[in-house]
Amino acid sequence: MAGKRRQAGVTMHDVAAIAGVSIKTVSNVINGYPYIRPETKERVEAAIAQLGYRVNISARNLRQGRTGMIGLAVPELSLPYFAELADSVIRAAERHGVIVLIEQTNATRERELEVLTSQRRHLTDGLIFSPLALGTEDRDLFAVDYPMVLLGERIFGGPADHVTMSNVEAARAATRHLLETGRRRIALIGAHEGETVGSAALRQQGYEQALAEAGLPVDPALIGEAGLWHRATGAEAMDRMLDAGTPVDAVFGLNDALAIGALHALHARGIAVPDEVAVIGFDDIEDAAYASPPLSSVAPGREEIARIAVDLLLQRVAGTAPAEPVEVITDFALAVRESTVGAGALVRPAEGAVVA
Amino acid sequence: MAGKRRQAGVTMHDVAAIAGVSIKTVSNVINGYPYIRPETKERVEAAIAQLGYRVNISARNLRQGRTGMIGLAVPELSLPYFAELADSVIRAAERHGVIVLIEQTNATRERELEVLTSQRRHLTDGLIFSPLALGTEDRDLFAVDYPMVLLGERIFGGPADHVTMSNVEAARAATRHLLETGRRRIALIGAHEGETVGSAALRQQGYEQALAEAGLPVDPALIGEAGLWHRATGAEAMDRMLDAGTPVDAVFGLNDALAIGALHALHARGIAVPDEVAVIGFDDIEDAAYASPPLSSVAPGREEIARIAVDLLLQRVAGTAPAEPVEVITDFALAVRESTVGAGALVRPAEGAVVA
DNA sequence: TTGTATGCGTTATCAT
């Protein structure tokens, strides 16, 4: 038993022999070919059950040239946003009978380059790729000979299909929400200085637009750098800003992890949220609703992004997608919770008021 | 281009033709066979590069009877503990050059049964399975003809390898910690009434042991049911208990999601943590350290569990594991943070004091 | 050190 031929090693031939039919007939039964005599079908099915036969997918794949799997490349599953995205993509793919193979890039340039040319690409019919390290200058690398859908804000106008949301608009809405609740010293946590592409740049742009509309200047002291968008870096950026003595009455975390890190830092100093400082995040991960206080956030419509990406990719695989790369912009919503509007809004957070 | 033969369709034969060698030599080069004349190797590599050739993994799998992939079946990636576990398993597998195929069961009996016999099993060399719905009565189903490692507390003494931690011990330690800080009315959130196997039963057992050791009775009013261990159900259970007017000075959430839900419910009522009510969780997910206040928790050694499970499974695949099923019990630690000991412990949470 | 030939388990193309 140990090792070697772990599969019972049952093949179609065995089933055919027992059922007293040819291998072709077995194949027909398995693949739902309609013109089979019911009694033949029964015999075959009985033999399958008796032997515990299962199709060898490798053989089928080899024969068909397709694998029924798609790749999903994300930075890390331990980042809640990507875990939830993976969940959504798996469910969306499932509805099409397709399996998802997840790859972690750790957001390193090296691993992201590898994803594009890995041997794994041979194992999947297509790829949904959410890069974090590669950028505009690598755009040409995305002209690959397999179906690919890009997510995120690193590559625009590239040679592959792309699903994203209006980051600028969304960030502007979040900032405006803070302004509307009377905040004037709004810190931005998660900036990437010098970058002109990517979520950080776009969201900061929306932030600056909202300030400009309100006639407020951008105070560099309120711009908190954070290369990685983790809880820890959010807490550190918040700490630095507070240590510097910068007056702050609101925080816009460029994602929820950063915002939760900021909440943590504020809590540690005994600064009341939202009474002294309001906090809003971005991504609306599940954590947000259950933070203390519940965290307001921008909801990017993760389910929708996953669904569209999978549909698009499978169309590409089937050859039914448009010749030109498709660019899809999805909707967002503002999930307003206690961290920006105070205890007046003490609702069960899952239903946090959602405003378009 | 569109669809059909997306692979350039380059095979070893093409490479062999261009390089002026036989297909065997190409195969040798690709598989690192040592005895090849350097110039031959160069010619082959040049041809590979020129044609952009990549091995067809389906064909290789078919030929070798192994896939280099292992399955990981978990309830949901949107539960942080399982997302983090998946992350750890992927990294552990990577060190062995093995790919992980993740499957979600949604913790339903149907899906968990399916995992055991799915066609996907043909696509993987083995399976790491963390069931939540199947239990002792299904033990025999785990006598499968492929390598499998079980995680969790649903199946003990089954026919497959098993990696778990001492749940009873750990829960006892957590409860004792609350007792040592002077708490006497300790609520348990996440109980599964009537169950005798599974994490809920074991952890409740540890809780009751600790109470008994302290000479305290088990008050049924302090036992909060929660079938699913999500944040929402934790908040609901906490709410029910408080609505009933049950006096409480501490909460033991049977996992961190429940505990975070409880924190949320307490926060909503303006009950101070830990001044009025102390809270401890279980799993030590990343969220715990960044909750407000930072959540004390039982750290089950996720990395270690993942590493051991992968190692064990790959030994099983290679046929080098012991004949008898292996049972591994891993260590745990208590991560003590502000939610149980107050603001005196205002350390950066990532380093929350860890006590064996 | 390299080449030839065979088979892995399917599906698909013909026949019948």
Added chain:
DNA sequence: ATGATAACGCATACAA
């Protein structure tokens, strides 16, 4: 409605 047989692309036993 079913059967015989040829690929699919690779790895390997065996030969040279």
